[in-house]
Amino acid sequence: MMRGVLADTVSVLVVGIIALVGYVAILWVATAFFVWRDARRRSSSAMFQLLALLLGFVPPFLGALVYLVIRPPRTLDEDRALALEEQSLLDLENDARAMRPCPSCGKEIEADFIVCPYCRTQFARRCTACDRVLRLGWAVCPYCAEEVGHAPVGRVTRTG
């Protein structure tokens, strides 16, 4: 009777250990697979992917933790998205320096020009104090309250 109970206990223990080992092994392989897949998303280098796969296996689980520390901070997709974002920001900046047609002669000039370099028509001027662009009709600078008087309207002629 005692022998039977002992044998049952041992076999339950063995089954338990086998289940535990199997569970840990599956977890181990899954971890390595996760690390390898993550490495593929973060680097196109085959060397790095192989290194990540090795780290995923040895040392078990700890290697995956080490990988999490040394992996590239961004995935390739994120890198691409970031580059696109920077590009669109750059485009926006270029738009700020956009061209527009001269109201007088119609030639393309930069938007923040105050005088058309082709026909010499002046359509704005700069504040003498803060250097910002003012419309010709303004007698006072709205940015720094400098009195700028009345604008000389008309064409800019060469002096000197």
Ligand SMILES: [Zn+2]
């Ligand atoms: Zn012009």
Ligand SMILES: [Zn+2]
């Ligand atoms: Zn001003």
